[in-house]
Amino acid sequence: xxxxxxxxxxxxxxxxxxxxxxxxxxxxxxxxxxxxxxxxxxxxxxxxxxxxxxxxxxxxxxxxxxxxxxxxxxxxxxxxxxxxxxxxxxxxxxxxxxxxxxxxxxxxxxxxxxxxxxxxxxxxxxxxxxxxxxxxxxxxxxxxxxxxxxxxxxxxxxxxxxxxxxxxxxxxxxxxx
Numbered sequence: 001x002x003x004x005x006x007x008x009x010x011x012x013x014x015x016x017x018x019x020x021x022x023x024x025x026x027x028x029x030x031x032x033x034x035x036x037x038x039x040x041x042x043x044x045x046x047x048x049x050x051x052x053x054x055x056x057x058x059x060x061x062x063x064x065x066x067x068x069x070x071x072x073x074x075x076x077x078x079x080x081x082x083x084x085x086x087x088x089x090x091x092x093x094x095x096x097x098x099x100x101x102x103x104x105x106x107x108x109x110x111x112x113x114x115x116x117x118x119x120x121x122x123x124x125x126x127x128x129x130x131x132x133x134x135x136x137x138x139x140x141x142x143x144x145x146x147x148x149x150x151x152x153x154x155x156x157x158x159x160x161x162x163x164x165x166x167x168x169x170x171x172x173x174x175x176x177x
Contacts, residue, residue: 004109011129012104018133018140019097022049024158025147026090033150034086043079045146048139049089051078053096059118059132060103064111068118068128100132 001009026034026045034046043051058073084092107125115122123131148155160168 002109004112007112007126008104008107011133012101014133015097015100015104015136018136021140021158022093022143025144026086028151028154028156029086029147031086033147034089035081035083036146036150037081038146038149043142044081045143046084046086046089047079047081048143048146049093050082050084051075052136052139053092054078055132055135056096056100059128060100063103064106064114064116064125067120068116 026049029045034049035044037044037047054073054075055078058070059068061070112125114125116125116128117123118128118131144158
């Protein structure tokens with residue numbers, strides 16, 4: 001397997017892991033929880049999801065051929081409170097991730113070193129992917145933390161639960177030796 005193929009497989013898996021974390025956090029929520037805002041200048045999970053979705057559609061529609069900040073995107077509106085239902089919100093979310101995955105599927109060794117633009121600034125394809133991965137990791141952490149706060153004691157851990165590191169590490173040793 002070439003280095004480019006290894007890289008593309010890795011970046012696809014990392015994006016998918018962040019989506020899965022958000023999906024698993026959202027599965028624990030009730031309708032009202034998506035709109036919970038902990039403070040006046042904070043964002044709800046719904047707002048973060050709408051922002052991430054708008055960002056994905058803008059960045060990954062015609063990824064290799066047009067600027068990543070599309071003229072049709074209204075970024076400011078993504079941060080406005082709305083009464084969007086969780087069903088519609090999750091549909092937007094999934095459609096946006098599909099846009100990202102479709103763009104990733106067009107990438108190959110030849111176009112990984114291409115230059116694209118985001119807000120008229122040049123980026124290599126690899127740098128643009130790293131930029132987006134970091135952006136989505138940032139917001140994934142926000143979504144998971146908000147969901148954890150909302151659920152309190154009812155929260156089901158998405159990783160190793162508190163006090164479970166030793167048992168987890170032992171299980172990993174068994175699996176990989």
